[in-house]
Amino acid sequence: MVNVELLQAPAAVECCAPPARQALAADGAEKLAKTLKAIADPARLRLISMVAAHDDAEACVCDLTEPLGLSQPTVSHHLKVLVDAGILSRDKRGTWAYYRLVPGALDALAQSVVTV
Amino acid sequence: MVNVELLQAPAAVECCAPPARQALAADGAEKLAKTLKAIADPARLRLISMVAAHDDAEACVCDLTEPLGLSQPTVSHHLKVLVDAGILSRDKRGTWAYYRLVPGALDALAQSVVTV
Numbered sequence: 001m002v003n004v005e006l007l008q009a010p011a012a013v014e015c016c017a018p019p020a021r022q023a024l025a026a027d028g029a030e031k032l033a034k035t036l037k038a039i040a041d042p043a044r045l046r047l048i049s050m051v052a053a054h055d056d057a058e059a060c061v062c063d064l065t066e067p068l069g070l071s072q073p074t075v076s077h078h079l080k081v082l083v084d085a086g087i088l089s090r091d092k093r094g095t096w097a098y099y100r101l102v103p104g105a106l107d108a109l110a111q112s113v114v115t116v
Numbered sequence: 117m118v119n120v121e122l123l124q125a126p127a128a129v130e131c132c133a134p135p136a137r138q139a140l141a142a143d144g145a146e147k148l149a150k151t152l153k154a155i156a157d158p159a160r161l162r163l164i165s166m167v168a169a170h171d172d173a174e175a176c177v178c179d180l181t182e183p184l185g186l187s188q189p190t191v192s193h194h195l196k197v198l199v200d201a202g203i204l205s206r207d208k209r210g211t212w213a214y215y216r217l218v219p220g221a222l223d224a225l226a227q228s229v230v231t232v
Contacts, residue, residue, distance in 0.1 A: 022169065023162065023165040023166045023168075023169040023183075024161055024162050024164075024165035026158065026162070029158035029159075029161040029162045029165070030158045032158075032161055033156050033157050033158045033160075033161055036152055036155060036156035036161075037153075037156040039152060039229070039232075040149050040152035040153040040156045041149050042142065042145040042146045042148075042149045043145075044149075045140055045145040045148055045149055045152075045232055046139065046140050046142070046145045048140075048232050049139040049140035049145070049232050050139045050140075052139075052232070053138060053139040067139075106229055106230050106232065107230055109229055110226035110227070110229045110230045111226070113155070113222055113225055113226045113229065114222050114223055114226045116155075116161055116164050116165050116168070116222065
């Protein structure tokens with residue numbers, strides 16, 4: 001049998017004054033940590049930076065490999081991590097994939113860091 | 117025999133127009149990645165958040181252990197990583213260590229993310 005009183009109890013409990021600022025909850029922390037991990041890598045930071053610095057803020061994977069001194073599969077892996085994290089977008093045109101910064105993605109991440 | 121022409125060649129080469137925005141150099145990327153790695157962890161993000169939300173923005177390690185559900189040595193380890201990264205400062209008073217956010221540290225990190 002379901003105990004209705006127990007199910008309703010949490011809403012009625014007022015044990016503590018609310019803190020001046022709400023601390024980050026576990027699920028929010030997991031999500032933010034995941035995105036931060038995606039960019040917390042020297043090669044990936046340089047890829048983001050190179051894409052942003054490129055003409056039209058768009059870069060072909062073929063332009064990103066040589067300056068980093070990494071193999072194309074390694075660069076493609078790093079780019080995939082950044083796409084999966086919502087930092088870069090990918091557009092396949094013909095032989096090559098082209099990458100752009102997702103508008104506002106870095107700003108939103110920076111805002112999350114400041115208000116953690 | 118050393119080929120002087122080859123050694124001098126790179127300075128004379130002008131192959132490309134400079135990029136509109138300067139891409140992040142390798143050493144800058146290493147340094148930023150290291151600081152981002154320090155905060156790219158759910159427990160450490162929650163610790164930063166709990167310290168910031170605490171009365172007077174200062175928290176004793178004794179107040180941080182129970183809400184996280186981690187052992188005190190584990191929490192102390194995470195706090196040390198954050199102190200070493202320049203995010204928190206530590207003040208030992210009597211039995212306990214007290215932690216504060218380093219003023220401006222998160223703002224500076226956020227700024228680095230936006231201008232990567």
